[in-house]
Amino acid sequence: MKSLIKDLVESYGPAGFETEITDKIAGLVKEYVDECYVDTLGNLIARKKGTGKKVMFSAHTDEIGVVITYIDEDGFLRFSNVGGLNPLTLLGNRVRFANGVIGVIGREKGELKDLSIDKMYIDIGAESQEEAQAKVSIGDFAVFHREFADLGNRIVAKSLDDRIGCAVLIEAIRRLDQSEHDLYFVFSTQEEVGLRGARTAAYGINPDLGIALDVTRTGDTPEAPRMDVSLGKGTAIKVKDSSVIAHPKVKNLMIRLAQENNIKYQLEVLEAGGTDAGAIHLTRDGVPSGTISIPCRYVHTVSEMVDMRDVENSIDLVLAICRDSLSEF
Ligand code: CO
Ligand code: ZN
Numbered sequence: 046m047k048s049l050i051k052d053l054v055e056s057y058g059p060a061g062f063e064t065e066i067t068d069k070i071a072g073l074v075k076e077y078v079d080e081c082y083v084d085t086l087g088n089l090i091a092r093k094k095g096t097g098k099k100v101m102f103s104a105h106t107d108e109i110g111v112v113i114t115y116i117d118e119d120g121f122l123r124f125s126n127v128g129g130l131n132p133l134t135l136l137g138n139r140v141r142f143a144n145g146v147i148g149v150i151g152r153e154k155g156e157l158k159d160l161s162i163d164k165m166y167i168d169i170g171a172e173s174q175e176e177a178q179a180k181v182s183i184g185d186f187a188v189f190h191r192e193f194a195d196l197g198n199r200i201v202a203k204s205l206d207d208r209i210g211c212a213v214l215i216e217a218i219r220r221l222d223q224s225e226h227d228l229y230f231v232f233s234t235q236e237e238v239g240l241r242g243a244r245t246a247a248y249g250i251n252p253d254l255g256i257a258l259d260v261t262r263t264g265d266t267p268e269a270p271r272m273d274v275s276l277g278k279g280t281a282i283k284v285k286d287s288s289v290i291a292h293p294k295v296k297n298l299m300i301r302l303a304q305e306n307n308i309k310y311q312l313e314v315l316e317a318g319g320t321d322a323g324a325i326h327l328t329r330d331g332v333p334s335g336t337i338s339i340p341c342r343y344v345h346t347v348s349e350m351v352d353m354r355d356v357e358n359s360i361d362l363v364l365a366i367c368r369d370s371l372s373e374f
Pocket of ligand 1: 237259345
């Protein structure tokens with residue numbers, strides 16, 4: 046499974062340009078499902094047909110990145126954010142464009158506390174504007190460039206938000222033994238810029254319940270903000286974030302199934318941040334929705350960290366939902 050995760054996280058997929066990821070995932074899951082298609086906004090939807098409830102699972106394929114806004118006379122690139130970026134985590138890091146060009150992020154002089162993205166630039170090693178323009182154009186998107194690292198129980202990589210959610214769904218699809226339900230596994234697009242892919246996917250599917258899989262923050266590092274989620278203490282069942290209050294029926298279903306199946310879990314209240322469930326639950330006349338979160342340190346940096354035991358617990362919870370009668374929906 047770690048090699049699957051390595052392959053997913055090292056791929057290129059900023060919001061709006063997810064086809065490298067969705068193509069890979071389609072290749073991995075299509076033999077296990079009845080239907081596999083890509084919709085207008087690029088969401089990959091893998092469907093396992095059934096006669097029970099319509100269940101939509103969603104994990105986003107896109108990652109945070111940058112978009113080029115200006116190329117100056119010396120060949121330095123100015124950029125804007127794609128998704129949420131903290132300028133302090135960008136310094137010295139590298140970005141990679143779709144064509145493979147690598148750049149380093151630097152900054153103008155000034156106080157670090159005043160650092161903002163408009164005081165930063167990307168250096169692709171060009172010696173002139175012409176040389177830079179031959180490699181990169183205005184509007185080109187880049188992702189952060191960093192390799193996967195295996196620390197044992199824990200792994201570190203860029204874009205574990207949310208390729209780890211994708212990996213959970215891929216593994217669940219492969220391990221799924223029985224389910225009476227009509228299961229839609231959505232590998233959604235453009236989450237990082239406003240939960241956009243999941244919105245149209247949910248409208249098209251019109252599910253009886255929706256479950257997002259995504260990372261959440263933790264409170265288990267030195268002087269961390271108080272938050273009762275830790276790496277290695279189990280899958281996190283979301284109670285609330287800024288995009289959704291988990292529907293009580295969905296939250297209680299997940300708690301019951303975790304308890305019945307001895308799946309290690311923790312309850313999560315995330316003060317700022319959202320997931321695809323924020324879009325799914327507001328679809329049509331409302332969809333009962335919740336989120337299975339994978340605890341993650343250093344979210345939205347090039348070194349996101351998760352614990353593989355929490356990943357396994359998350360797969361088990363997805364499978365338990367698929368096997369349940371879901372009679373309350
Ligand atoms: Co994110
Ligand atoms: Zn995410």
